[in-house]
Amino acid sequence: MNTVGHLINGEIVTTGDRKQDVFNPATGEVSKQVALATKETVEAAIATAQAAYPQWRSTPLGKRAAVMYRFRQLLEENADKICQMIGEEHGKIHHDAAGELQRGIENVEYACGIAQLLKGEHSRNTGPDIDSWSEFQP
DSSP: OEEEEETTEEEEEEOOOOOOEEEOTTTOOOOOOOOOOHHHHHHHHHHHHHHHHHHHTTOHHHHHHHHHHHHHHHHHTTHHHHHHHHHHHHHOOHHHHHHHHHHHHHHHHHHHHHHTTTTSSSEEEEEEEEEEEEOOOO
C-alpha cells in the first residue's frame, strides 16, 4: 500500500505509526494511506517554513514570478497525472478533473503577474536588495 508522507525541507517524511486510509469515491476502494503528522512533524514543518521565510522575503519580484511560471509549466506538463489523482481522490471523471486543473492553472497565471499589480510609486525588491521609486516630473 502506497503511503503519502509530508514534504518537509525537500524530503518526504513519514513519522509515527498512525495512518489514515484514502478512499477512491468512485470505487469505494482504499487507494493509498496518508501518514498522520505527529506534533514533532508539524513543529519541524513550521520551523522549516520560518527558516526559509527571510530568504523568500528578500527574493526579487521577478524571481518570485519565475517560480510561479515554473509551477504553471509543471502543472501543464503533468496534467494527465494530476487529473488521474483528482479522479482517485474526488471521484471525478477525467473531463471534470481537467476543468478543475485548468481553473487552478488560471489562478497560478494570475499569481505570475501579481508582481506588476504590486507596483506603485515604490516597488520593493526589484533586484537583490534594490528598491525603486517613480517620480513624475512634468
